[in-house]
Amino acid sequence: MTTVAICRYGAGNVRSVELALQRLGATLTDDVAGADLAVLPGVGSARTAMDGLRERGLDQVLRARTKPTLGICLGLQLALEETEEDGGVEGLGLVPGRAVRIREGRVPRIGWAHVAARPQDQIVDDTAYWFAHSYAAESPAVTATSEGLAAIVEHGSFTGVQFHPEKSGAAGARFLERCLSRA
């Protein structure tokens, strides 16, 4: 049985992630250090979120992990070295790169969009996932894009997705199921 710990640090959206993982039969635990899979969710502002992680010591716990960690949306961006948001915020540095403001189209970028992954990865389906973001990762660790923007980054034991699998219907559930089976 795969154990999953969702990082709780005052950034919303935890409930939907929790429900999605429970539907897939994951065993939830509070032990972020020891869980087979740690999930770093996040919506809201980068500065508030990083402060929340530090206050709870989760920044150190996440850096020390060697088992898989999944970052979702802001959780992906926090894993980078820094983000432009809020005048510049230092990230966890789990993944090289930085998050920069989206400069094209309507921002926030909200809605369903296709994700283009390398065929050999088989991590996402050839379908649309739901995004809601104003910043996007610029990183050498990008392994899938959506309309030219980073959709997935993978580096070491960390995988980050810019879309929200917990809100992407059946396709999102299949993605989370793969994350669980890999963990």
Place this chain on the structure above:
Amino acid sequence: MPLPRLIPCLDVADGRVVKGVRFEQLRDVGDPVELGAAYSDAGADELVFLDINATLDQRDAAVATAARVAEQVTIPFTFGGGIRSVDDATAVLEAGADKVSVNSAALARPELIGELASVLGSQAVVVAIDTEDGRVRSHSATRDAARDTLEWAKECQERGAGELLVTSIDRDGTRDGYDLEQLERIGDAVSLPVIASGGAGNARHVADALEVASAALLASILHEDPQRLVSLRGELKELGVCLR
């Protein structure tokens, strides 16, 4: 740009979905969770739940409804009605909603938009604008808010709103078509996504709205029937609209 979105809107009163025309004549049409899940299965891209008679003491009821929806529905949903503070909004988001929608409370105290955005992020903050003849109306469109619609749209953006949900009051429930000119003017004035609302009567109306807006809110056109959403999606695809 992400794909154009179809967003069924469910007006909720006392925990039930209701339907009225031009904000009047309410009747009970079902359970919010059952209808929401059925619309999700029928291909909805998001859902909007508007608690149309929310008052301060009903916050617990709103949170309970949002929590029930989140357990059954795996697409994004917005919750509006009665949200007057960051605490109200946080409670609804923690229950599983993705966005909150504010209207009269933001008109009464525009700083609320910035407060919500700084805590929840702009992407979670929808400002609903009820408009008629280029002017904003408040309190379920019963009062003149003494604001120009374009000026208010721009102010919402500056204060941190993530989306604008624009309802043309004189079209609402009529099925005569969206107010395309007004939607286009607002879309040109802001860089945020705009959700068109009010007046959808057929697939052509929706297709036209999706030319000038990022999303279309669907209410009376669906007759509270998720199967109507399935057929509407088919008609839109035949009209060349690229949907999920």
